[in-house]
Amino acid sequence: MSKRHISLKDLANELKVSISTVSRALKNHPDISPELTLKIQKLAADWNYTPNPLAMGLLRQQTKMIGVIVPDIVTHFYASIISGIEEVAKQHGYYIVIASSNESLQKEIESVENLLKSRVEGFIVCLSQETNKYDHFEKLNSNEIPLVFFDRICESLDVPSVVVDGVEATKKITRHFYENGCKRIAYISGPEHLNISKNRKVGYLEGLKECGLKFDPQFLVTCNLSTKDATRATRQLLTNKILPDAIFGLNDTIAFAAMKEIKNQGLKIPDDIALVGFTDEFHSTVVEPSLTSVTHPTFKMGQEAANLFFKCIRNGKGFSEKIELKADLIIRESTLK
Template sequence: MEKGKRHISLKDLALEIGVSISTVSRALNNHPDISPEVTRRIQKLAAEMNYTPNPLAMGLLKQATRMIGVIVPDLVTHFYSSIISGIEEVAEEKGYYILIASSNETLKKEIISVRNMLNTRVEGLIVCLSQETKSYEHFDRLIKNDIPLVFFDRVCRINEVPSVVVNNVDAAKKITRHFYKNGFRRIGYIAGPNHLNISQERAEGYLSGLQSCGIEFNPELLVQCNMSSKDATRATGRLLDLPQKPDAIFGINDTVAFAAMKEIKRRGLRIPEDIALVGFTDEFHATVVDPPLTSITHPTFEIGQAAARLFFNQIENPESEPEQVVLNTKLVVRKSSVK
């Protein structure tokens, strides 16, 4: 092989054997038109020179890149990386690659990523909205042009776009009732931004849980944060500064719960004796903090798989109606919420 020639083409094989390019192509695809003898020789040479078809050429020809764009709020939390693993598994089975971008929780980067990925000619997108995202025009071009799109966890336009979520309402209700059963009555909730479906739905479950336990909702006990550690710490502070502190706190996710845990300890309060704590998502390290954190496990890998399946459903079945897959979660009780 010549220096600098990194991949060989049909042309190289054709020149070597002394036949035309089309004959080589057909031989490799076992086309009946080509004599067994020639086919054998070509396939042998191709194997020796380890020929592989050029995906760029195939992409041009078939107008298909076999690439899926995946946009997540960040790359470094277990939640998203595990979902990505799930997507990758299904994609690999189908011979697709995934292109990953992080929005860093900003709308601006999300918009740029969508544009970039389309320019790269991905066949479609699987997206979890950034925290800031409350307008959705940047997805219009996809929807209008029937470019496959799937949302997961943080979703929008669920009537037009297939999505994967967990049963947030039910899970939050379960948490509230769990607190109640263990003797806690002043139950606080640290929510996220209001426009996110996950925040709304978990709040709804929280309220419905309170009601089913006969506890009246106290607005003081519902605080908001932007889901960063820093802001979660502040939100926790606001709860702990109340004249009547909560005796239990439920955070919208484990990052928030970890921050709350630090702040509670910093103020010399004990968990769960003084304040019980429950998270949401069940990051790996929930088992390793002290006390171990009660949380809602997410079937992260399955979320990724489901999202990828919805994606391929659109590829193979463009006319199908948008479907929403709802996965179940489980409350995993650990020390942080049981006296």
């Protein structure tokens, strides 16, 4: 079948049964034989049928609800973005329904399905760290459901998005290290399929080149964004024959884990190793030493994502504006030698 929305009528016509029979079979109604139920459900799956929440007629009914999916709802980073989204949503008379993927692809898929059942009009999403398949979002897009990504985005889908200029921000970090006498600069990156990992790696490599420093592969390691794996990655850097004199992490969670491991190894920050994070979480100012970090304009990111959502509604199919925000490096004790 084509990518247009598949209806109950399409399934009924194909199998030469009534629409009510199809509807009941999809609900596992006991009046429908197991054989026919299986046949109908198989066709529905093969044809990518989705129930009423995806129907275009329903989407034209304004429910005034936006589904917002984030990797977690604990960190200040996402809380601030959600606040920005909510402010703009309220200005338009909309409410937001928040779901956390907990960095799980499966939970992200389930969140999409559950929010559709709640009859949200569309989605504003930051991908989980596991998300490297995008069928659930491609389905939304093909059915013309408003979809906006922020921070971690699906680059293969031509839909609106808001990101921070990770390349320039990471070049700022590298230059700051260099200007403070660091020449063995290490980077703890995240999953390689994430756009934020790729962009910050580009900035790291370009920053080294601009500073006249040679890239050493032993100073580039990856982790899965968990504290445990960030600790493992830091330990890997600290067991090299040549120690780095500077480390920066893809985000502050990684940097906090690195800080703890550096201290556990009996090394001093910043005297032995300077340290920088990314996202400027609240704890950056209260750890010892305070953490130099790149601050995101998080509230603005949320506002811009919501603005793009309402532009999607107004402009319809094909709208795909991309917004790139600038980030600042906030210098604190962890890099002041």
